[in-house]
Amino acid sequence: MDIDRRAFIASLGGAAAVALMTHEARADALEHYMEEALDAPAQTPGQSGEYPTVAEIEARAANLDRPYRRGTGRLFRSDRDGKLSTLRPMPAKPTLLDFFENRFAPANHVLQSANRALKTGMEEEVILACLLHDVVQNLNTPDHGWWGGQLIEPYVPEKTAFAVRYHQALRFFPDEEFGYEYPESYFRTFGIDYEPEPYLVRTYENVRKHKWYEYPRLVTVNDLYAFDRSQEVSIDPFVDIIGRHFKQPEEGLGWDDSPSSHMWRTLMMPERPL
Numbered sequence: 001m002d003i004d005r006r007a008f009i010a011s012l013g014g015a016a017a018v019a020l021m022t023h024e025a026r027a028d029a030l031e032h033y034m035e036e037a038l039d040a041p042a043q044t045p046g047q048s049g050e051y052p053t054v055a056e057i058e059a060r061a062a063n064l065d066r067p068y069r070r071g072t073g074r075l076f077r078s079d080r081d082g083k084l085s086t087l088r089p090m091p092a093k094p095t096l097l098d099f100f101e102n103r104f105a106p107a108n109h110v111l112q113s114a115n116r117a118l119k120t121g122m123e124e125e126v127i128l129a130c131l132l133h134d135v136v137q138n139l140n141t142p143d144h145g146w147w148g149g150q151l152i153e154p155y156v157p158e159k160t161a162f163a164v165r166y167h168q169a170l171r172f173f174p175d176e177e178f179g180y181e182y183p184e185s186y187f188r189t190f191g192i193d194y195e196p197e198p199y200l201v202r203t204y205e206n207v208r209k210h211k212w213y214e215y216p217r218l219v220t221v222n223d224l225y226a227f228d229r230s231q232e233v234s235i236d237p238f239v240d241i242i243g244r245h246f247k248q249p250e251e252g253l254g255w256d257d258s259p260s261s262h263m264w265r266t267l268m269m270p271e272r273p274l
Contacts, residue, residue, distance in 0.1 A: 051192035073139040075103065075270040090268050093252030096155075096242055100235055103267050104135050111233035113222040122222075124241050126215055128156060129163035130222045131238055139267055144168060147263075154258040155247045163215035169203040170220045172196040178214070180221050 078084050088102040100107060114131035122130075136148035145168025153161040173196070174182045186194070196204075207213055249256030254264035266272075 051187045053191050053193050055193075056191070073137060073141060073270075075138045075267065087270070091252070093250075094254065094264075094268065095248050096246050096253065097235065097239070099135075099253065099264075099267065104138055107135070107235075108231075108233070110134050111235060111238075112231055113219075114238055115231075115233045116222045117218070118237060122218060123159075124245060125157045125159040126163060126218050127238065127241055128245050129160045129167075129215065129219050131242075132156070132160070133164050133167055133219050133223060136263075139263060151260050151263050154260055155249075155253075157245055159212055159215050160245065162212050163219045166203065166207045166216035167219035167223060169200045170207065170216050171223070172200055173204050173208075175217055178217050178221055180217065 075085070075087075090102055091098055094102075104110075110131055110133060113133065114127050117127045117130045132152050133148060134144065136151045137144050139151075140147060145165050149161045149165025152164060170180075172182070172186075174180055207216060249258070254261055254268050
């Protein structure tokens with residue numbers, strides 16, 4: 001997907017606001033911008049030009065005239081029209097499908113990602129990971145891989161949680177064997193000379209040696225190529241996979257006292273002041 005770099009920077013509060021963000025925050029912001037563009041009506045194609053350097057992106061004055069920080073989850077900020085999205089009521093015992101319908105929708109990016117994994121014959125644990133890899137961004141966005149892994153860990157196979165947790169770090173490291181290339185848009189947005197932070201390098205090196213490396217790597221492959229505005233995907237093809245691999249609590253997500261119940265409750269009730 002092409003992006004309008006000027007529009008993207010403006011959506012973050014301007015060049016000065018971008019200068020205050022870490023490289024990882026910018027990476028998350030770009031992915032979120034692309035997902036929002038996927039869910040929105042067609043926009044003007046992006047512009048071409050030379051790639052900036054990291055220094056050129058960072059060498060700007062500070063600007064705090066923003067209504068929220070970029071790390072705020074989608075449920076807690078306005079859409080591009082400046083209005084908050086309508087919150088649909090949740091059932092007494094919500095399921096994962098209820099969250100997709102009432103909190104994650106339209107979720108085009110993750111649905112496309114899972115659909116690609118399904119069509120290419122990947123394991124169901126990977127398909128489920130692709131379906132869930134970015135849903136936590138409705139709650140918050142920094143380090144969303146780790147947050148996303150924590151959100152789903154009590155309910156999914158260990159391989160699925162592992163894949164979601166580490167896909168974020170692997171995005172910055174190409175792998176020819178799996179056909180994963182460093183995203184071209186990252187050069188334009190984060191600088192041609194950008195180097196991943198040390199914690200990302202350490203994480204990548206550790207995961208690269210792990211016996212389950214392929215699982216988060218396959219999520220990145222399906223993540224990268226899931227921004228097609230011409231494609232609409234229903235959640236219906238994944239209902240059976242969810243039934244086989246997602247442990248739905250009898251009490252409902254958020255009410256079962258798991259280690260991540262508080263996260264599901266926050267998604268359920270984002271208007272709670274405390």
